[in-house]
Amino acid sequence: MTNAAGKVNLLGLTKAQLENFFESIGEKRFRAGQVMKWIHHFGVDNFEAMTNVGKALREKLNQHAYIAGPEIVTQSISEDGTRKWVVRVASGSCVETVYIPQNGRGTLCVSSQAGCALDCSFCSTGKQGFDSDLTAAEIIGQVWIANKSFGTVPAKTDRAITNVVMMGMGEPLLNFDNVVSSMNIMMEDLGYGISKRKVTLSTSGVAPMVDKLGEVTDVALALSLHAPNDELRNKLVPLNKKYPLSVILDACTRYIAKLGDKRYLTVEYTLLKGINDQPEHAEQMIALLQDVPCKINLIPFNPFPHSGYERPSNNAIRRFQDMLHEAGFNVTVRMTRGDDIDAACGQLVGNVNDRTRRSERYIAVRQLEDEKRELSS
Incomplete structure (x- = not known):
């Protein structure tokens, strides 16, 4: 840049x-x-x-x-120790970065785009549309800012940030080159020296780019599943209409198989009251994932204004988790952190000018660009 x-x-x-x-x-x-x-x-x-x-x-x-990172607009600290930075990028929009301390581990949730084109119905970021891809400097700059804020320099001394997850605003695989470069800096010994097992990319299911990712890196992979059948997932995650469950799970399974060494896919599943939290959904999920090497992370919905969704009861969450456990899956329920500063999963919202709102148009343009690159290579 x-x-x-x-x-x-x-x-x-x-x-x-x-x-x-x-x-x-x-x-x-x-x-x-x-x-x-x-x-x-x-x-x-x-x-x-x-x-x-x-x-x-x-x-x-x-x-x-x-040498310049994004401009820090605000920094908030939750009662539970979660931190959130709002930073302004070159497009003029703001994105958010969240640090979550838990059990001796410090996880930094990093954004890859200002806004998001995928319009997942339960995610506040998706409601604002897409504005711009972040540059590699704006992505790694979030790690740079957070690391400096803790005073943990050199970066490998008394490290506050032990894990990085590309789970913030945006779909990382739709900003492929900048995200890959940034992750390489995270793992580079002269950068932040974070293990490949502790850098995770989360995707909503851009299947061709999962295969492309496997050609260039071996970071951990997470899939935002959120529904155990195509009919429901089409409503919750519109991208599923283009890449249905069978297609994206096949791509994820190929990626994990390339990694070997007892690696697994992390499956993220946001529980929505009365929508995807019933016993029949657990049964469908068990059947869907029976041959996929995975661990499951259940995420109780974190409310935001006008979402139209509610958080399930604790009993419903426990029932869903128990059914998966009994079927032999490794299942955890993500503790809600930082919701008092709107830093919980699904709550990230930046000050974004909505320029597209049409996820299909954006994805089609990016795919055309990828196809052109493949033809020219």
Whole structure:
């Protein structure tokens, strides 16, 4: 990403991209490691602070590059320790990042788009439509901001952020290249050194891109399922009309098979009172997932204004969980965290100008772009 002066933002560059950048300005490739460590381990955004970089190179960097994350608009802290940042991106829209501390683990939920085109009926983000893809700098910048806020620099010392989930605003697989680059920085030792098992990408079911993901990375995968049959899922997750359950589960199973090493798919299922929380839905889910290596994460619905949905009773949640347990599945119920600051799952809403509202149009355009790339490769 370049600014008006033609300078390159180094924050969003992978190690390989940084090496290419240094070659392009007539410098040795090893400089990439030095600068990357300053940016991500120490949170530095000023070349003058890079004490092992010579003065002449610092001056050259100031001429050709800069380091900048998204603008922090607000930071909120919940009574349970959950934190939420609202940050403004280049499009002018705001997106949200959430940090969830639990049982000695710190999970950062990162956004990949401003708004979302998929319009899942129970998700507040989907109600605002799609505005823009985030750049790699805007995605990894959320990790950079959160890490610095805890004062845990170097990044691998007394680490507050142990896990990252691409489960914030947007569909990560519809911003493929920027999301993959950002995840590579998360896992890079000169970046944040987070294990591939602790970086998770969550998708609503863009099946062709799941296969493409398996060609370039081996991060953990989560599927936002939310319904055990196509008829219901078509209503809750409109993308299902294009990629029905059989298609997306086959793609996810292929991805997990490539990983090997006893890896599994995380299945996310938001429980909606009277909609998808009945015993027959549990029975259908058992049949649907019987041959899929997975663990199931049940998410009681987190209310937001005008959603039209309600949270099931604790008895209904427990009954659903017990049925899955008895069928041999590993099932957890996600504890609601940060709902007092609207940071709970499904509640993220940024200040987004609704430019499309037509998920089918957006997805069709992105697929056409992907097909063009495949034909030219």
